[in-house]
Structure formats: C-alpha cells, structure tokens
Amino acid sequence: MGAPELRDLDWDAEAAAFDEEPDHGLRDPGVRAAWADRLRSWLPERPADVLDLGCGTGSLSLLAAEQGHRVTGVDASPAMVERARAKLAGRDAVVLHGEAGAPPVGEQRFDVILVRHVLWTLPGPDRVLRHWRALLRPGGRFVLVEGVWGTVHPVGIPAGRLAALLAPLSPDVRVERLSDDPLLWGRDVDDERYAVVATV
16 A cells, blocks of 8 residues: 555544554553553653644553543544544543644643654645644654555655654654564564654
C-alpha cells in the first residue's frame, strides 16, 4: 500500500478493527508494558498537559493518562474519536474531533505534543511542525514516533529528515531507534521505526 492509499483511507471504516494490530490496541500485556515504559521515559516526570495528535482509538492517550498526565486527544475520524472517548472515560482527558495538522485547541498550550505515525501523512511537515511548536509552552517537548515502511515503494519520514526538520525549532533533538524492540510491535520488524524527542 503506497502513501496516497494510506492517506486516503476511510479511517471511520478502519476504526472497528484498528485495535486488532498489537501496537494499536496494546491489548497484549507485553506490548502494552513496552509502550508504557517508553512513554514514561519520553514524558515529563511531573503531571503534564499532553496533546496527542492523530490519537486514533486513544491507546497512547490512555497510557499517558494512567501515568498521571492531563491528555487532550485529537483525531479527524469521528469513529476513532468515539472509541477514544470510551477508552478514556473517567480519566483526566478530553478527545476532540479535528485535524492533527491544525488541532482545534484555540489558545491552549501544552507541555508535550505526542504524535505516532501521523506526521508523514500530512502535507508540508515543516509547516506543520512550526504550527505545533507554537502550541508548546517554553521548555515543552515533541515526542514523535515515525518510521519508513515498505521496500518497493517505501513511505514515511526517515529519522535523519525529521531530525533536520526539527533542528531550527529545537536545540535538543534526540533520536531513539525502535525497530529492534519486537515487544513494541508484537513481532519482529525490519523497517525503520524510531522516536524523536525534541525539547523547545
């Protein structure tokens, strides 16, 4: 499946089965624990305001909320938003319907912008990152989980390119390779998967 096809997916139709992927639903205790550990290392120790863009069904939002953070999730799919709201019910969290590239948060500012496998689908990632930077408080951070998938027609953003896009926005950009940790994905993977943590 190439980039145009992924970008044009009917995410409302995908929502019902979305959590069946091990790294989407985090239903396997080992996969869930692996993501919880990574998230704990990427997010501030103190309770923080986290903006989870393209949150899908809210699996990472739920982990962040369980770790004591105040979470705002945003997704363009009403069906994903509905599932995320159900998953986060009773937590210090809100889930909004809107575009990840231009989230409907008004003047609100955040300590963390958390994005997983979304930035590569958005046109003009440099412009999007600048917009997201304006939503961060001083000392805030990006936590961006991305990758490059496929061999014949690879899609995604290489780690070097994302780090270069962040360089003008952050004096501290750290790349963490994730491909070699099968617990995160529920299987072995041979493509490029990584996280970038960048403090502003």
